[in-house]
Amino acid sequence: MLKLQANNCVRTYSSIAKTLQKPIASRFDNNKSQQSAIVSTDEKGEEFRECFVKPKRKLNAQINLERMTGRAKQFRYPRFDIHDRLALRTPRSEEMTPSQDWPSVWPAAHSFIASVVPLPMRMGTRPDPSKRPPFKKVGNLELVKIPNFLHLTPEAIKRHCDAIKVFCTPFPKELIGKSELAEEVLPLKIQYSDYVHQGPSLRDSRAKKITYSLKVGALNLSKVGKEKLLRLVGDKYDERSDILTITTDRCFTRRQNTEYASYLLTVLLNESEKLEAWEKLKQSEDSMTVQFEDSKSKKNLEEMIECISKLNDDKTNWLKDINTLSEDEKFKTYQNQWSIYRNAPETQESIREYGENVKKLLGLHR
Template sequence: MPTDQDWTNVWPSASTFKWSVVPFPVRQGYVKNAAENEGVIPSKYANLELMKGPNFLHLTPAHIKKHCAVLKQFCTKWPEGLETYERSRHHFPLETTTCDYLFSAPSIRDDRARIATLKFHLSDLTLDYHAKDKFIRLVGRRYDKETDMVVFESDRCPLKSQNLEFLKFVLTAVFFESWKKESWEDLKELVDMENYFWDINVSKKTCLTLLKTIKAIDDVSSSEEGRLSYLPTDVSDDEALCCLPEVVKYKVAVEELINEGENIETINKYKNTVKELLNIQSKIQ
């Protein structure tokens, strides 16, 4: 056959290997010794080994280009506002995964096809600290702290659609259950806290007392060096002091230092916030 004809017309769909229309030499088989077939692997002519296995001669780049051109008329434009992963995640926070299995057998049923998976980021849910902590405890190992991803998987129902509905029910139940607060939860004391909270620890009282003391000294001092200019005239309101940017930064730095542990990043952040809080000017750059 000519080698310059349109291959998509010669081999338009999946088909058993035909030696007469393939324009290139190919060999497949096995020879036991040099006496059999003169020791040469059989050519494509009447080669049953080439006919046994499937081929992909119907999926060349030219075939795929033609298929895409035909399917293009049925496609719609990509929705505006979903150009990035972050935008898509904002509008579609839930990700579902199912699988279909195709094979040649007396039965087309496959038990694996009923498995359904539901994924989402925990930060996409509207949860306060108590609800988030309870949600993590309820889902257990299904939550990955490093990726902030929650993965639910189910195969208990016979159909994948049923498993998807079940997973959505589980998510709904766990979400509303995490918002419930039992009476015994109010008995939690400071030593029972799983994380360090600056607002309920002695560090807050110490910090505010120190700022008030410094303010009192600044009021009677004539020196401008080291003065905390960000402090208001009236420092009697603790809530107002806690809302000051310098105090908020210090609070966050202390919590990260204790909860995440000591490392270069948390220590440097704590050092810089203390210097800003107390207006300490570093002479060594």
């Protein structure tokens, strides 16, 4: 009995897992057998032929995969224009006629192309130029490196001007040859420069510089506004010529600098016309120039007029009435010369003219 029990306990043929899988496996085997029976026969009970169900050809995915991996055979077919491509054509420069429309051939800036330019150009150096001339244009890299101006022919420039002329207004005929009148009517000048040099690039950092020149007298500012404007601009104003100069080059392009200069000029004009509350506390000592109205010279002149009014002198009769003094031409001339003498740099000429006006004012001039 013990021996039989021992034999029954040993798993010699199968395990518990295999025993549990048997009913499940038998069910799947039955389904597979049924599917194979359905697929292999049709309604009439005939079997399908393999050549009709799965033709022996490669799918597009397989062909693409072989091409990507390099295992596919590449068949090259001749193109329809094989004869035109094999034909040898002469360079375009040899086919051109003297009446060729060159602006249509070379309409814009472009690197040099030897087969297009119909000119026998040479460039380069030789050890002995008298024996061997410089290199020809074909395959010459020196001609390709440098910028050319083949697009700026006289005919091309004329066409450009005719196209732009539609958007421009004609210059007034009355101002031609009259610089003073032109400065009065057109007080603002915008100046910039174009630079041409030999090099691999057409760009020049100096070309972005913009200069605005404006006559301050043409702005029609008030006395306070003009003084405030001069304080804001500092050394940008030339007192002798009465011209304000604004130069900008901090932006990257010329157009940006032009817009920035216009913005600066607009802001200066707007700020100069503003009047803050603290500006009303300004006194004569705060002015940029010495004024004749608040000067000691005017006070001395008034005291002298009071003394002269008591005398009976025909040469100084015009000084006796202090109320009509500001209307006299001698007094106006003296006042202007006094302002120049006190506010402008002192010169021998200004001293002499100031002395002459003092003599005329006092009637001492011979």
